[in-house]
Structures are given as structure tokens and as C-alpha cells.
Amino acid sequence: MYSVMLVDDEQFARKGLRALIDWRACGLEVTEEADNGEDALLLIKDKKPDIVITDIRMPVLDGLELIRAVNEQSKGEAPAFIIISGYNDFKYAQQAVRYGVHDFILKPIDQEEMTRTLIGLHQKLSADKSLKERNEELLISSVIEMLIMGEASDEKIAEWEQRLPKASGYRYLFVELNDVHPWMHPADSLAAHDAYEFKPYTQTILRQLIPEFRHMLLHEHRGRLGMIVSDALLSRYDGDIASFMQTLRGRLTQKFGNRVFVYAGMQVERLSQVHESFRTAKEALSYKYVHDETKTIVYQDLCDRPLQFIEADRAIRQTLLEQLEENKTDEIRLTVERLFDEFRSNYFAPEAIKMNIHQIATAVAKMIKEMGGDERELISYEAIISWHDLNVSLSELKRLLTNFVVDSSQLLKQLRKECAKGGIHRIKQYIEAHFHKNISLKSIAAEFYMNPVYLGQLFKKHYGMYFNDYLLRLRVNEAKKLLRQTDLRIYEIAEKVGFSNAEYFVTQFEKTEQMTPSEYRSKLLQ
Template sequence: MFKVILVDDEMFTRKGLIKLIDWEACGFEVVGEADNGEDALELIGSIQPDLVITDIRMPVLDGLELIRRVTEEGDADPVFIILSGYDDFNYAQKAVRYGVHDFILKPIDEIEFTETLQALTIKLARDQEDRSIKDNLLTGAMIETLILDHPDDAFLAEWEDRLMLKEVNGLYYMFAELNDIHLSTEDGMSPSLSGFREILQRTLQRITGGGQPFYLHEHRNRVGFIIPDSMLQPFQGKIRPFAEVLLQQLRNECGFRIFLYAGCKVGCLTDIRDSYRSAKEALQYKYVHDDTGIVIHDEGSMQALQYMSLDDKLYSQLVEQIEEMASENLDKTIDEIFDNFRDKCYAPEAVKTNIHQCVTMIVRIIHEMDGDEQEITTLEMLLDWHDLNLSLSELRRIFMTFAEESGRYMAKLRKRQQSGDIPKIRSYIEANYQENISLKSIAAAFYINPVYLGQVFKKTYGMYFNDFLQQLRVNEAKRLLRQTDLRIYEVAERVGFGNSDYFVTRFEKIEGVTPSEYRNSLIKGGSPKGRLNET
């Protein structure tokens, strides 16, 4: 909501205007009133409103003089709308000269005034967005110059002044990182990086009382900012208590896991790049501090990072438990893997490599079982997780879900193998029915007991193997009788019947007519007599 102040020496006019307009629907909130220009000037300076609606004729300081003073002398930059009971062109001319947004005559028309406010809301929102973009670009250039370049004394002096850092004795560079946002619902509840930046800005201002300017910079998928030690006085002058309060308030507002990484303390803005670099080093210890979400470089917890592979025994144990669907033991093994990542200080890159190794082994087994790894719904996220900001606990949850889903899929593949892969067998029959095939020969080709195959085939398709095969052959024979002039014995040979008499017998039993009768009826232009015409 944009803030608005009403200035008019008539109280009833102010109160009437408050009741007349649906300010909230127009995007505004009335935050103050004044009955003369002098009080209004003080109010504008303290509240910094977005809009001032003022009368022209007022005691002490009239409306135009108020606008002139604010425009030429004040730090505030509100938009002005003038109200007047006088249709005076001179006033309008002067108002335009001071950049007044609109000049509205009393008595006020509710519809006209509402439309003016709604249009102004759109303009203010656009101006606010433009300023935000400009500030972000300016801040980004400043931060990058400080941390990547060697700025000159004039540049440093300017930004020490802007950031109010001339009197400080120490500075820290800190990263704030939003994690696990993929857990948000599909209705867009998770904040974007720019949205998180705005939340962080508000939280920093709230914690520090609003007296310290903070310039935030987006570093790829996290936000960086400078903390002067003067802001740490309410926290015993220490960075960790400050980080704990900041972290808790951010979590309360965002509802997601937040990680904070503080670089080393430096003496002045000139050396802030050293704090920035050490904050980047702190990022590598994220998984070691998954429980707290805070990594402080100066606390001396930067032990040597590990880049080694997990014990081969753990890999083998993991795969065996996935295949056996031993959930309780699998849970313990995955706990052991992730405990290793944390307790032995694995670098994020090493965690990535070991997770990839586990996934590769599981996918290879699925391939060996003639499965398709794309059936595993969690695979894509597990392959791309390093592009997200994930806490170690959330990565463990995703990996556990993947392992359990893989185990269920492998069981499904085993069941399909044990049933002889009936769909493949059917496809084989449909492709080779004209050959001298039998239940026994197919069972041998697929390494299945023929009796078991016959039972599973009947259960799956509702007919015995021989009936299915003969139906395929008769259907093809009918096509040949309709579309070719092959002799009956030639048709029998083409569809897999070695004996033409047996072919005729089976054809008649299935169709109710002999092959010759079927063809002759088609030649005469009639419908074949037999089962096709039975009701």
C-alpha cells in the first residue's frame, strides 16, 4: 500500500475524504493528517509519504508554498494532488510548474477522484519498479567493484559515506541462501531470489532498527551484503548471535530453510574483498553445518575438506538392500552415508560425485533387468539436485525416496521376468505365427517351463496358446483369401499349417464355413455364410 497524507484546514473535509474513498481498493493507506502547511512539512519529513493531497488556501503556509518547500528543500519526494474550491487558472499554472500530479476542484466527485488514485497507483508502482531496477544495477556495480576490482580512494569514500561506514572498526561480508524451495506447493508460494532479497532487506532493517543502509547483491543463487560491526552491539559485538536472530526471523517469514555464511572480519571497506572470499570458502562447509544453517569463517571450524569416495562396502550394501527392499536396513545405510558426508567434512563437489556414483550403479542394474530408468520419478531431481540449493537433510530425503522407488521398480521387473515377460512372448507369436512354432519351442526360447507358460498365457489373455495361434493364422488366411488368388493349400502353407486338410478343418471350426465357401461367397458379392452372420 502507498502512503498518503491529507492536508486541509477544515477537519470535516479531511474526515469526509477518508470516508468517501475506498483507499485500500485504490492502493493507498492514509497515514497522517495536518491542518496547515507548516505541520504538513514536518509530517512529510518524518513519514516520507508517497502522496500528499493538499488544499490551496491554508493558514501559516499555503498549499503551493508547501509544495515549493518540499520540492526545493526537502529530502522527501512525494506526488502532490491539489484540492481547491477556487477555479483559478493561475494556481493550476503554478502547480504544474512544481510537478503536481493533478488539480481537483471541490466538491470532490467520488468516481473521478477514485479513477485519479487508481491511475496514480499504476504510475507509482512503475516508478518504484524503475527505481528498484536502477538501485539494483547501481548496487551490483558497487559490490562487484569492491570485491573483484581495486577501487580508487574517491570511489571508496563515496560508498563509505553511502553505507555509513566511516566510523566502523570492522566489516563482514555475508551470504544468505534460500534452500529447499522445490518443496513449495504448485500455487507459487515459494519466493523468487528477488523476492527473497526483499524479505532479507526488510528483516535486516527490522533487526537493526532501520538506521543502517544495507545494499544487497544477488550472487547467482544467493544474496550478499555487508555488515558493519556497529550493528552487532546489541549482540555482544559478535556475528553469530546476530546471524542466529537473522536466521530465525527469515525462516519465520519465508517458511523455508535458510543458510547464512559469514566471511572473516576486515578493518575497512578497502579490504571487503577478503571477507567476500572467505565467505565463499564458508559455502564449502554447508553440509558440515546442516543442523544450524550458519557457517562463520572466523570461528576456526574450517577443517580440511574431503574429496574421497565412499567405502566400496557401503556402495555394495546400499545396492543389495535396495534390491531386497530391506527398508529398515536401507535407512540405516543411507544414514551412514550422509553421516560420512557431514562428519568427515565432504566438500559439496565430493557429495555430488558420490551421489552420482550411487545413482549410476542403480541405473545400471535397472538396464540389466531390461527396465527403463525414466520410470523412476525421482531420478530427474536427483540428477539435477546440485543446481538447486538443498540442505543435506533434504538431499538425504530425496535420495531415500529414490532408493525406495528404485527397489519397488526392481521388484516389478523381477515379477515381469518371472512371468516370462508375456507381452514380449505375445509379440513374438504375432511376428512368427506362420513358422512351425509351438508352446514348447517358445518356452525353450524364453527359458520358461512350458506348463507354467501355458497357465500364465491363459490367465493373461483368456485363451489357450493353441487357440490364440490358430486364430492368428485363420485371420491371416482370410486376408489372403480376400486379396489374392492363391490356392487353398498355398494359403495353408503361408499361414503355418503344414497340412491343408487340417487347415480346412480348423478354418471351418472357427469361421463356420470352409475356406472355399468363404472365397466363393465373396466372389458372388454376398456375405460369407457362417459365424460372421450368426446372431
């Protein structure tokens, strides 16, 4: 709703206009009235309405003089004006245009014309407001970027110190939403939209917690929001940054659950030193997995104990891999719990946690490959190799690793069953990779330490055709592809698909396709 002031020396004219228009339907609300230009000028300065609808002929100060005076005093923040007049005088209209009046409407007022004008003005104000907010947002973003990089000029710093409430200290804060990713638990599927709502909702909460929020600078970093806050803005929290952070996080948690982290850098005295607070806020952020339970981290509260960039206890990792091979799901969960307890209690840096989880994922993937499987078939594998590009809490990371190890254990169990059947699937893969070579049932059986007769029977049982028929089909299909896509001669194609004798190749091709290779190629050309 935009606010409207009516200015007319005739009371019945103001009441008539109030009754004539459905103001709410136009997105407007009449909040003020004045019966002369002088009183209107004072009210406009005090109440700052969005729109002023004024008559021209009024005592003390007429409508045009009112508009001129407001424009001179407003410094670019004047309301939008609509003039109503009973005089069809071109000079009035001409002067109104020079003053930037939105419209000039003659009495008696036509309801439809006035409604169209008001709706159009509402749309213009909304568009102007959006553009102004966007430009302001871009300006603020660029200023913050310069401040946190330590590249702001003295003039720019002085300008923004004037814009902000006078303060004796500044801090840089990060607000971070975690665990919004493609592999979320099904129960959290609705949270996928949270990433889009996080910034506007945070802005709303900040305005409620700090009415002077318009003086705060909010900046989008990769995956998190950053802001500059001063002790002046935190006066209602007695300047206690921890109290403010807990209050902010508590309000955000009501909507986003226990997935919000807040980090604060050291306090600095001048705006020109904000880059130091930014640097220490990033350092506080690196303690994220140590303080996963509190989720609010203030730089000066960090103990002197440094983060560890070390390998986790190898015995835990070895135990986990053995339990995976033995498919002991319950014990896997307990061992993952032990691993994460070590991460937290021994102050593992995020990079160290990434390294240790990567080592586990690599070892598991190697086991799966050695069994003839493909770890990429597991959705949980994609999560465990991609999580580090996202904001993920320690508890969520523990869930992702547990899912990956349990899923891998089930896959290995399935692969072992296939191996128990003679590894027929791996044999089929071997044939598909080597069909162009001089292979036979006997040579493949020797490669896999099997009896050739048994291998032939097993192949027929699983794939419904004899080995030789399958091999011939692979070679003929490849030959057809080469006939279609190349100009190789027939004997060259025979060699490429595994036939040492070109005549035998032609015979087998004709037997399968009811035409010779030459005829097949000619048919394509026709």
C-alpha cells in the same frame, strides 16, 4: 496509506475538507495541518508528508511560494501538491503547472472531483514508488555484482561508502532456503510456494532486526540470497556476527521450518575488499554438509581440517547393493544412515557426496537394466540424479537416496517375478526389436535357452495370440507405415519388414488387410 498535510489559513476549511472526503477509502491519511505557508514549510521538512493540499492565498507565505520553496529544498524528494483556490485565475494555474503541481481545484470543492483526483494521485504515487524501488534494486544488484567480483571502480566504492553508515568492517553473508523441489515429502507440499516468498519475507525480517536495513545491500544469487553487512549495522548485536546469524535464522525458521542455512565470510576492513569476504563465504558454504545440524557457518570458525574428496567405504556400498537385491528394507535404511554418518564425520565435500551418490545410482540402474527393467520409471530416480542442481540439506538428501534404493529394491523384486515366468516380457521386447530380421519361434527359443513349444504356449498365455500372428502383425504394420511415408517399391518394403519373398509378403498382407499393398497405397492416393 500515504500521508497528507492540509494547509489553509481558515480552520473551518481544513475541518470541512477532513469531513468531506473518505480518506481511508482513497488510501490516504491526514497526519498534519498548518494555517500558514511558513509553518507548513517547517512541517514538510520535518514530517515529510507524501501529499500536501494547500490553498493559494495565505499569510506570510502563499501556496505557490510554499511549493517553490519546498522544491528548492527537497533535492528531488518533494511531496505531491494539490492546490485549492477560490480564484479562477489562469496565471495561478499556469504557475502551478510550472511547479509540477498534480492538480488545481477550485472552491467550492466537489466531493466526487476531489475523490477522483486523490485516487488518481494515490495510483501515481504507488506506480512511482514501485518504479523507484525497482530501479534502486537494479542499481544495488549491479553494485554488489561489481564489488564481489572485485571490479568496482574507486569512485563507485567511495560513493557507496558515503551511502552506508561509517564502519570499520564488512562481511558477505549467504542466506539459503533448502529442500524446495518437485520430489518433496507429501506433508511438505505447501512448502512449494516458499521459494517465491523467501526473498520478500527475508527483507521484512531484516528490517525488523536492523532498522537501518535500507543501508544494506541484498543480492540474488543462484538459489540463495547474498548481502553485505557492516559492524555498524550489527551494533545492537555487539558486532557479533554469529549472534546475528542465529537470530536471523531463528526468525526465518518460524515460517520456513528447519530448512534455512546462513553462511558468513571473513570480515574485511574496506568495501573494496568485499570480494574476499564473498570468496570465503562460498568456502563456508562448501562445509554445509559437515554442519548440517547447526546450519549457521562462519568462515573463521571453521577448523583447519580440510574437506575430503574421496570415495566412501566400498564395503558400505557393497552391503547396500546386496540388501537392495535381497529386498531388506529395514536394513537398507540402517546402511544409508551409516553412509551419511561417514559423509559427515569424515568431512566429505559436497562434490564428493555427489560422486558417491552418483556411483550408487549408476550401479543400481545397471542392475535394473540387466533384469530387463527401466530405472526411469521410478520418480525417485529422477530426484537422485537431479538433486545437485538444487539446495538440498543432508537429511533431505538421505531421504531421497533411501527412497530411491527402497523403490529400486521393489522394482527388482517385480522384475525377478517376471524372470521367473520365463522372461516373457524381455522376449516380447526382443521380437519388437528384431521383427525385420529372419527370426522364428525356434531361433528366439534358442536365444533365450527355452523349449520352442513351451515358449509358444507361454506367449499365447500372456498376450492372447500366437507368436506367428504377433510377428505378422508387427511386419504388416511396419509395411503400412512404409507404404504411407515412402515411395519404396513393394519388393523393397518386403525386404525391410523381414520377408525374403515378395510374393509371400503380398499374400500375407492381403490376408491381414483384405487388400494388396498396391491397393492400400492407391487407396491412400485417392
